Amino acid sequence: MSYKVPVEQQQKLKNKKFILQRWFYALVGILTMIPIILLTLEQIRNMKRDNNEFAIYLLFLVHSGCIIVTMIATALFCRISDGLLTTLTIILLLAYTGIHFYIRFLFDHHNSYPKNDFTVVTLRLGFALIMFIMLVPWTGIITYSYRMNTKKETICSRAAIFSWLLNFDTMLIISLLTLNIRSQADFDRNQLLVLFIGIPLIFLWFSMGKVMSKNKSRNGIVWTTFYILTIVQITHIAYVTYWSKYEYDLLSKTNATILMPLLIITFICGGTSILVHFLTIIISCSLCCT
Incomplete structure (x- = not known):
C-alpha cells in the first residue's frame, strides 16, 4: 500500500x-x-x-x-x-x-x-x-x-533601483570616511570631529533617500536636504579622490611604497562612489518628475 x-x-x-x-x-x-x-x-x-x-x-x-x-x-x-x-x-x-x-x-x-x-x-x-x-x-x-x-x-522599478544605489553608495561613503584616518597617531580631535559630523550626515542623507524611494514624497524639505547633502558628499569625495591621485603621483619621486596600497584603494573607492552618486542623482530626478 x-x-x-x-x-x-x-x-x-x-x-x-x-x-x-x-x-x-x-x-x-x-x-x-x-x-x-x-x-x-x-x-x-x-x-x-x-x-x-x-x-x-x-x-x-x-x-x-x-x-x-x-x-x-x-x-x-x-x-x-x-x-x-x-x-x-x-x-x-x-x-x-x-x-x-x-x-x-x-x-x-x-x-x-x-x-x-x-x-x-x-x-x-x-x-x-x-x-x-x-x-x-x-x-x-x-x-x-x-x-x-x-x-x-x-520588479526592477526605479524606486527599487534607487533604494539599492542608496545602500551601495552609503557603504562606499563610510569606507571612504574610514580611509581618512591614516594612522592611530593622526586619530586626534580633528578626525573625531570629522567622524562625528560625517557619519550623522551620511545617515541623514540615507534616511532622506529612503523616504523618497518608499513614499515618493513631494515634500520640498526632504528633496532639498537630500540634494544639498548629495552635493556636499560629491565635493568631499572628489577632493579625497583628487588628493589621493596627487599623493600617488608623488610616490614615484619619494619611492614611499608603504602608502601605495592605501592611496590606490582610496582612489578606487572614491571613483566608484562618485559614479554611483551620479547614478543616484539621475534616478532620483526621474522619481521626482513622475
Missing part, C-alpha cells in the same frame, strides 16, 4: 529545508569572516601608532561588518537586490586584500615588512578568495531558488 504525501506537506517540508539552507549560508559566511576580522585586529594591535596601514586595516574591519550585514539581509529576505549587494561587497573585499597583498609582497622588492606579516596577509587573502569562490555562487542560488519557490516576479 503506497502512501502519497500531500502536496501542501511537501511544500512545507521544502520551505523548511530552504529556510535551513538560508541560515546555514549566513552562518558559513560569518564563520569565514571571523578569521579575517581576527587577523586584522591582531595586526592593528602589533603595529606602530604612526603606521599608515592602519587606515587599510580599519577599512577591512568596516567592510567585513558590511558583508555580514548584507549576508544576513540576503538570508532573511532573499531579494535579488540584497544578493547583488552581497556579491559586490565580497568582490570589493577581495579587490582590497588582493591589491594590499600584491603591492606589499610582489611590487615592493625592498622586503621592508616583518616576516610574519606575509603569513597574516596571505591568510586573509586566502579567506577572502574562499568567500568569493564559495559564497558568490551560493548567493545567486539562494535568491534564484526563493524566486522559483514563491513564484514572485522580479
Whole structure:
C-alpha cells in the first residue's frame, strides 16, 4: 500500500529545508569572516601608532561588518537586490586584500615588512578568495531558488533601483570616511570631529533617500536636504579622490611604497562612489518628475 504525501506537506517540508539552507549560508559566511576580522585586529594591535596601514586595516574591519550585514539581509529576505549587494561587497573585499597583498609582497622588492606579516596577509587573502569562490555562487542560488519557490516576479522599478544605489553608495561613503584616518597617531580631535559630523550626515542623507524611494514624497524639505547633502558628499569625495591621485603621483619621486596600497584603494573607492552618486542623482530626478 503506497502512501502519497500531500502536496501542501511537501511544500512545507521544502520551505523548511530552504529556510535551513538560508541560515546555514549566513552562518558559513560569518564563520569565514571571523578569521579575517581576527587577523586584522591582531595586526592593528602589533603595529606602530604612526603606521599608515592602519587606515587599510580599519577599512577591512568596516567592510567585513558590511558583508555580514548584507549576508544576513540576503538570508532573511532573499531579494535579488540584497544578493547583488552581497556579491559586490565580497568582490570589493577581495579587490582590497588582493591589491594590499600584491603591492606589499610582489611590487615592493625592498622586503621592508616583518616576516610574519606575509603569513597574516596571505591568510586573509586566502579567506577572502574562499568567500568569493564559495559564497558568490551560493548567493545567486539562494535568491534564484526563493524566486522559483514563491513564484514572485522580479520588479526592477526605479524606486527599487534607487533604494539599492542608496545602500551601495552609503557603504562606499563610510569606507571612504574610514580611509581618512591614516594612522592611530593622526586619530586626534580633528578626525573625531570629522567622524562625528560625517557619519550623522551620511545617515541623514540615507534616511532622506529612503523616504523618497518608499513614499515618493513631494515634500520640498526632504528633496532639498537630500540634494544639498548629495552635493556636499560629491565635493568631499572628489577632493579625497583628487588628493589621493596627487599623493600617488608623488610616490614615484619619494619611492614611499608603504602608502601605495592605501592611496590606490582610496582612489578606487572614491571613483566608484562618485559614479554611483551620479547614478543616484539621475534616478532620483526621474522619481521626482513622475
